[in-house]
Amino acid sequence: MTSPTDVWEQLAAYANPVPADVAGAMHRMGIEVLREVSGEDSSEYLARCPAHLANTGKADRRPSFSVNSRTGLFNCFSCQYSGLFIDLVEDKLGYARVEAWQWIARHGVYRVRDEEDQREHHEPRERLTEAALALFEPPPPPALDSRGLTAEACAAYGVLWDPKKKRWILPIRNPMTGELWGWQEKGKRFFRNYPQGILKSRTLFGDIAWAGETALLLESPLDAVRAHSLGIEGAFAAFGAHVSEMQMRLIKARCTTLVLGLDNDAAGITSRDRLYARWRPRGLAMKFLNYRGIPAKDLGEMSDEAARSAYAGAHYPWRGRH
Ligand SMILES: [Zn+2]
Secondary structure (H helix, E strand, O other), X not given: OOOHHHHHHHHHHHOEEEEOOHHHHHHHXXXXXXXXXXXXXXXXXXEOOOOHHHHHOOOOOOOOEEEEOOOOOEEEOOOOOEEOHHHHHHHHHOOOHHHHHHHHHHOOEEEEEOHHHXXXXXXXXXXXXXXXXXXXXXXXXXXXXXXXXXXXXXXXXXXXXXXXXOEEEEEEEOOOOOOEEEEEEEEOOEEEXXXXXXXXXXXXXXXOOOOOOEEEEEXXXXXXXXXXXXXXXXXXXXXXXXXOHHHHHXXXXXXXXXXXXXXXXXXXXXXXXXXXXXXXXXXXXXXXXXXXXXXXXXXXXXXXXXXXXXXXXXXXOOOOOO
């Protein structure tokens, strides 16, 4: 169960206070704005990425890092360091969440933006309701068999099937309220998110009410359902190799140990190592899914036996490293 403290932590993690003068606040943190690119209703402040050295081993020369003047969202297009303005303050000044809040408040919070606020701004569109899923049905047995999934696991993860297009429907929901944001449509070697531009990096695919000892983080939603089908509890998916700060905060609030089960390819391994370097010092114990001797790129490609042993053999990075 999620305790009230966790709920407050998550709410705090979710809100996005932005200073009145974003460029000034960057300057006070020692991040110099080198260029400003003006957009329709906001500017992007370009600077050298403060996380580049830690993430890539090389300092950023370009500048690859930009912060939006209105939303405070930042992103490095090269090393993928990204998050809310408050994350930047936390990282750059070594503050805890509350201190970072206070620091921003001292520099004039002009808006506390929540997820809803941002979504509306980025995607002016109708709000989805559960009725949007009415055209879909529970996945049929042949589809379940082809992926080693159980009907029970699909029900637990709310997975549906589009009988017309023969595609999986993987709902994407608000991690606080469960409200439907959209879904991922997945066929053979194909997937698409609906609606386009859905903020999937601000949520996780999985049972948001779950909390327990050990969680498992995968890239693909169907792999999380597969894990559950094999009796592995607490499986979540990040919708890709890049795991956002928000996603890590959401998962950290739900477990004490995290098994990183990102894909066994260059992007997955790079992301895994970064997450370890970044989150181990923040008190999250992490193990790596054990791919040794298993010729598969992800959990979905493994036999039942291999998947169970990869999970059971999850290891701390200082041993059994490949
Ligand atoms: Zn960078």
